[in-house]
Amino acid sequence: MAEIHRLRDRAGDTEKITVNVGYVDLGHIDLLVREGFYSNRTDFIRTAIRNQLTTHSDAIKQSIVRNTLELGLRHFSRTELETVKAAGRMLRIQVLGLATIADDVTPELARDTIESITVLGALQASPPVKAALSDRIG
Incomplete structure (x- = not known):
């Protein structure tokens, strides 16, 4: 985790x-x-x-566990995504809080490494990356 x-x-x-x-x-x-x-x-x-x-804190905690959400701040760097791509993997991102994708991540790298992204809170990424992932943001 x-x-x-x-x-x-x-x-x-x-x-x-x-x-x-x-x-x-x-x-x-x-x-x-x-x-x-x-x-x-x-x-x-x-x-x-x-x-x-x-x-509602108990219900929130149970839902976080049930939905396997990462809680808080989760940053995705270009290096991390390149490592994921080299391993031939795809990420299913699920964050409750703030998810950020580094500014130096290209739209192509984002599409090659991010299968789906669900953020309950806020997603910060460049407009081109958000556009490239628009069909994968839920």
Whole structure:
């Protein structure tokens, strides 16, 4: 099994999402912010998400094991992919967190070595590599 690295959310290590919230719920959030329970709306939403993840942590852990997901940060270098190609193997990548493919990986090398890629979180790769793998990203 590959190394597992735990990620901490830092400003540059986050993914932006859009959430539609009803006016009354938004008003409740703004009230809690105004009363000092949270520093801003984002602080409230992040706290709510973390609380839900904690509530469901056992189910998450079981699903990670059941689906054989790598947890955290997984980086694929050109050297690693060249080694995989030389061995005549193909990778089935499954990551919960952040998967990165090095900038010096060519689209051809990616197609020759990556059979499928599933990322629950974020995938960072060059646009040409993402395009080359588009039919393999699930």
